Amino acid sequence: MKKVTVSGKTVEEAIEQALEKLNVPKDRADVRVLEEPQKGFLGIIGGKPAVVEAEIKPDPLKEGLAFLRETIHHMGVTASVSEEKTKEGARFEIAGDEIGILIGKRGQTLDSLQYLVNLVANRYSEDYLRIVLDAEGYRERRRESLEKLALRLGNKAVKTGQEVRLEPMNAHERKIIHTALQSVKGVGTYSDGEEPNRRIVVRPK
Structure with missing residues (x-):
């Protein structure tokens, strides 16, 4: 039962x-007052009760999970999806x-699926949820792989004394590169370009 109409x-x-x-x-239901109570004549005859309609709010994580499973099915892929709750939302792990x-290519499809799942889930959530797909x-x-790449290109920038430009990456992967080179002496990093072609540039200091 997801929706009821009740009088009182x-x-x-x-x-x-x-x-x-x-x-x-109460916080898991949407409630709408259809009719306010009315007193009858002399408080006795012809009175009307209050009428409300209540409906269970969709669970954001369940909606996101259902969307992901349906999308995978339509892509013609046989896979299972497990769910793990996190402080920020959830982690959906795909296996198959x-x-x-x-x-x-370079996780682009997985990133796109993650973006869409987050859109669907957050349609039903009052607070922002972050769902990670793996x-x-x-x-x-x-x-x-990105951390190893960062260190290798950091060494190259120091040896050649020239900037090294990486391929375009999303914000999450750029952060991994920045973090990996923060503690490397003689090397600095900055981002250049506009999304979706924004990339990291490794430069010697």
């Missing part, structure tokens, strides 16, 4: 009964045999 002597009583029928707390299709540990492998 007062609005408060009707709301209480509606929440009891839905079996949810054709994961490469969902990851895409597939067979791709995010960690990509982070390690």
Whole structure:
């Protein structure tokens, strides 16, 4: 049961009964007062009760998860998705045999799916939720790869005395490069260009 219409002597009583029928707390329901109570003649004849309509609010994470599973299905990929709650929202882990299709070149497909899942989930949330999508540990492998790349290009910039420009990356991956080179002596970094072609430039100090 996701939606009920209930009457009561007062609005408060009707709301209480509606929440009891839905079996949810008040913050998990959208309540609309359809009719205010009316006293009858001499307070006895022809009185009308209050009428309210209550509906369970969609769960943002469940909506995002359902959207992701449906999208994967429509892409023709057989995969499972597990959910792990985090402080900021959740982490959805995708597992299956054709994961490469969902990851895409340099993780672009996975990033696009993550963006869409966050849009769907946050349509139903009053506070911002951050949902991270991963597939067979791709995010960690990509982070390690970028850190190694950063150190290698940092050394190149120091040896040649020239700037080194990396390929365009999203904000999250640029942050990994910046962080990896923060503690390297003789090297600095800055971002150049406009999205989606914004890139890191490694320069000797």
